[in-house]
Amino acid sequence: MFGLYRKLLITYLLILAAIIAILSMLVFQFFKAxxxxxxxxxLLDAGQYINTLLVQYQRGDINEQDLIRSINTTGQIANARIIVIEGRDYLRNREYLKEQINLDDDELLQNLQEIYYGNTVVSHRQYSESLDSYVTGVGMPAKIGGEVIGAIILFTPVGKLDLTLEKVIDMIIITAMVAFAVGFILVFFVSKSISKPIIAVSNSAQELAAGKDTMDLQVSSNDEIGQLVNSFNEMKWQLQQTEKMRRELIAGVSHELRAPLAAIRGFVQGILDGVIDIKDQQKYLTITLQEINRLTRITNDLLELAKLESGNIRLNKKVVNIQRLTNDVIELLKDKIILKQLHLNINNNREMLMEIDDDRIRQVVRNILENAIRYTPEGGKIGVHVKEELFSINIIIEDTGIGIPESEQPYIFDTFYRVEKSRNQSHGGIGLGLAIAKNIVNLHNGEIQVESKLHNGTTMIVKLPKA
Structure with missing residues (x-):
């Protein structure tokens, strides 16, 4: 089974070889043409020159010896055999040419006819038996005063042309081999650079799937591969955080369930065994009921969060008075506020109506306000304000509590996330309240913002759009 690196290398090399082969063929055809x-x-230039010599000879400017000598010299320079035919008897002349160069009879007859019609004929490759070689030739009419008086035939063996082409082929092959060698080196390193981070991501993903801890991958580029590595590192971090929160949730839920269950079991067992006096049974049964309610609340929170995250919640929207809603939640939690001797500042004197799910938004306000009460020390301050803006109505809950570290603020609304586990355990709760609140506000197309400094309190702003 080929890995990514081998596949890239082989693919690039095949493409490189195909490109070099095609370019080599094109270059060869270009040189050949x-x-x-x-x-x-x-040959055409030589033929025109010979025709000029014939005109000069006809006028008497040169003698026959000068004509023959000039024709021979021209043939040597052009590396061609030259035949000058007088008259237009192409049948006789055809036999003469056939004896001279043994060309194909039919083609020769056709070419002579074309020449006598005043046309120039070019033959790229014909076999001559007398020369035992392929020849390339040019046939053109010999004209004096515009009248065809004969034919000028020039032909040269293609052997020398083939020899030149063989040298060209050798040069092309050498150049192609050098280009392929250089291309191989480039392809080797390019394939390595492309496949290395992808293979690293694959190996790390396998280790991550096996439950092993992996180091962050190094990003060496800003292209799509670099984005892939960054995305993998982010995904790995999210998975690690999710796994961490899952374990913490299990530990937190176990702790939260164990304490009330132990108390319920102890009190019930004490009553059944007669260890607890009849006069004290009412007190311990009341404590047992409180612990059962606590268990119910934890279970309901878990079920509520599961529904919200699954998207199976339908909002029951109706027009609600936000002033009355916040006052009702405050009244519900007033005993807890009084118990901790907290100073409450309320600023929602004006009625503000908007269409929302009454029960869900009450749950949001209660969860946030309970957090404010839980993490604000005795004698501290809590404020609840309702403010109308152009596009939203904001519910603002602030406290003078212990605050949230800046590094943990982006994650406080994440499912199962808890700020400083020991703090949550000491104050109660398993870290589901804000996650539930966030999901409910999102269903209303709103948002929750947090402003907090460690030891300087926290402000939660719930923004609900008007429409």
Whole structure:
């Protein structure tokens, strides 16, 4: 089974090889076409020059010896064999050409006819038996005064052209091999750089799935791979936090359940065994009922949170007076406020109506206010204010309690998150109240903000949109 690195390496090398092969073929075809075109142009130029010599010979400017010598010199320079045919008897001339170069009869006849019609004929590759070689040639009419008086045939063996092409092929092969070697080195390092972080993410994910702790992966780029590594590190941190909170929840719930269960069992067992006097049974039964209520409250909070996070909650909205709602919650918790001798400041003198789920928002206000009471020392201050803004109505609950560390403020609304576990255990609660409140406010398309400094109190702001 090939890993990612091998797959990338092989894929890139195949692409590189294909590109080099295609480019090599294109370069070869270009050189071949250029070479044959130059050879053709050279033969055409030589043919035009010979036609000029024929005109000069016809006018008597040069003699026959000068004509033959010039034609031979031109053939040597052009590396071509030159045949000059007088007259337009193409049948006789065809036989003559066939004896000279043994070209294909049908094609020769057709070419001669074209030449006598005044056209130039180019043959890129024909086999000549007399030369035992393939030749490339040019045939053009010999004209004097615009009249065709014969034909000029120039042809050269392609052997030398092929030799040149072989040298070109050797150069292309060497260049392609060098390019492939350089490309291989580049592909090797590029594949390594791409696959290394992905393989690291894969290995870390497997370790994480196996329950092992893993170090954060190093980010070496700002591209999509770097974003992947950052996302994995963030996901790993979230999973670790979730696992940590899960364990803390189990420990907290176990602790919260164990204490009341132990008290209930002890009191009931004492009554059944007759250890507790009849006159004291009412007191201990009252304590037992309180512990049962506590168990019920914990269970209800867990069920409520599960419903909210599953999205199976439907809001029962109706027009509610926010002033009356907050006053009712304060009245409900007044005994706890008096018990801790807390100073209460209320600022909600004006009626404010809005459409909300009455029971759910009461739960939000109660959870936040209970936290304020729980974490504010005796003799401290608590304020409850209702403020209307342009697009929202804000319920503000502030206290002079112990505050929340700045580093933990972003997580206080997370499910199962508890600020300083020992603090929660000493003050009661298992850290579900704010998570429930946050989910309820989100269902109303609102938001909860927190402002707090350690040892300087906390302010919670519930913003509920008007529409």
């Amino acid at each position: 250029e070479l044959f075109e130059r050879n053709q142009n050279m």
